Amino acid sequence: MNHVIQADVCIVGGGPAGAMLGLLLAKQSDLEVVVLEQHQAFQREFRGESISQGSVAILDVLGIMDNLKQHGYLQVEGLEMYDKGEKIFSVNFHEFSYEQKFIIDLPQPVLIGAILDKASGYPNFHLKMGATGVELFEEQGLIKGVVYREKSGELVTVNSSVVVDASGRYTRIREMAGIHAKIDHFKRDAVWFRVPRPEGWESATRIKVDGHQHLIILPTYPDQLRVGINIAKGAYQEFRKQDISIFYDTVCRLEPQLDGIVQEHIQSWKDTVLLDIFTAEVSQWSRDGLVLIGDSAHTVSPILGQGVNLAIQDAYELAPVIIDFLAKNPKTVMPQEAFQSFQLRRQEFVSFIQGFQADQEKDLMAETEEDMSKRRMKMQMLDQSPMKVELATKMAYGIFRESLMKVY
Numbered sequence: 001m002n003h004v005i006q007a008d009v010c011i012v013g014g015g016p017a018g019a020m021l022g023l024l025l026a027k028q029s030d031l032e033v034v035v036l037e038q039h040q041a042f043q044r045e046f047r048g049e050s051i052s053q054g055s056v057a058i059l060d061v062l063g064i065m066d067n068l069k070q071h072g073y074l075q076v077e078g079l080e081m082y083d084k085g086e087k088i089f090s091v092n093f094h095e096f097s098y099e100q101k102f103i104i105d106l107p108q109p110v111l112i113g114a115i116l117d118k119a120s121g122y123p124n125f126h127l128k129m130g131a132t133g134v135e136l137f138e139e140q141g142l143i144k145g146v147v148y149r150e151k152s153g154e155l156v157t158v159n160s161s162v163v164v165d166a167s168g169r170y171t172r173i174r175e176m177a178g179i180h181a182k183i184d185h186f187k188r189d190a191v192w193f194r195v196p197r198p199e200g201w202e203s204a205t206r207i208k209v210d211g212h213q214h215l216i217i218l219p220t221y222p223d224q225l226r227v228g229i230n231i232a233k234g235a236y237q238e239f240r241k242q243d244i245s246i247f248y249d250t251v252c253r254l255e256p257q258l259d260g261i262v263q264e265h266i267q268s269w270k271d272t273v274l275l276d277i278f279t280a281e282v283s284q285w286s287r288d289g290l291v292l293i294g295d296s297a298h299t300v301s302p303i304l305g306q307g308v309n310l311a312i313q314d315a316y317e318l319a320p321v322i323i324d325f326l327a328k329n330p331k332t333v334m335p336q337e338a339f340q341s342f343q344l345r346r347q348e349f350v351s352f353i354q355g356f357q358a359d360q361e362k363d364l365m366a367e368t369e370e371d372m373s374k375r376r377m378k379m380q381m382l383d384q385s386p387m388k389v390e391l392a393t394k395m396a397y398g399i400f401r402e403s404l405m406k407v408y
């Protein structure tokens, strides 16, 4: 028989969503919280490194920013979009009226490490590394826990009132629970690479568009740029058969300032990483005893780096729901209804982000001269619109705009 652990909450996945929820529950209640993470360490390549302003404010309130400051991070102060080299849109984050004005950029393992470091100070927080959730423990339609496999191969069952699936874009827990996701593959993939940041490069995200191609250039801690270039869906393997000079030509046509740097630092296709861009829409985020958060509930496109933001903000909204319910109904399997208002509140913002990203992607893919000129006009109009800062504020701070006003 499996070894059995008793807990109140079992979180599968120690990414930004799972780590943050674990911290909030351990800090704000006496609930016994177990976080399962399949990896032994949090080293990960090319994951969300830009943390939006609303999440920075949450990290600040929780006292985590002090730890991050000690490590060091990069402050991103604006966003600029160029069409054929001409600036057609920009947002200056100095214009935001909240205290946390800037995106911060730092390696994801540092962020997760700082959150878990804080959480490990609470005796009711238990992190299991190298622990892979392999099965849901279900009785009469109620999810009552998770079976996980330790590195040694031993199986352990965690009995809990609620299982939180925070296991990311490739979640298997969602499938085990029979929850359907509508997966929508974008018509294009992205190829990512890193190069050193040229001297004097301003601290702003750049989107460089020319015809149907674009680059997203993100200043990255400590002295690099993360660059994403779009390619046709499924074309990466074909690309890799071609000479790398084709890649250099496309990158340098879109961003002449990278000429010389990209040739020096990207010597072969091996220095690039493919990102399969898809979105996942889930209409039901919970069952009796189970709730989904982060990428597992809503994978979004990497345009405007919102994945980490959504994950952290999901955790921030879900923690009081679990704490309130289990304070009134200890040791009870949380029913699906208990998660409905959480889902509704979060879905409103997630839908806004997904809609905005789909719109952006459609515009960036413009093939005809007419569509390209419409895109240009649209961005130029938005640039002049009084709505610009309001829209950017909504994106940056999420639904937390009002509550942040109270916090500071």
Ligand SMILES: Cc1cc2nc3c(=O)[nH]c(=O)nc-3n(C[C@H](O)[C@H](O)[C@H](O)COP(=O)(O)OP(=O)(O)OC[C@H]3O[C@@H](n4cnc5c(N)ncnc54)[C@H](O)[C@@H]3O)c2cc1C
Pocket (backbone or CB within 6 Å): 012, 013, 014, 015, 016, 017, 018, 036, 037, 038, 039, 046, 047, 048, 049, 050, 051, 052, 131, 132, 133, 134, 166, 167, 168, 169, 171, 172, 173, 192, 275, 293, 294, 295, 296, 302, 304, 305, 306, 307, 308, 309, 311
């Ligand atoms: C190339 C790339 C660039 C990105 N850039 C940005 C960016 O700049 N800004 C931004 O905001 N977002 C960005 N994102 C998105 C962002 O990384 C994700 O949205 C975010 O990490 C989601 O957090 P999460 O906690 O939901 O899931 P994840 O970060 O995926 O964490 C899930 C965790 O669960 C673990 N896990 C999975 N299955 C199991 C299991 N069965 N048992 C135990 N553990 C399990 C995984 O090992 C992982 O640690 C990017 C994504 C990619 C792929």
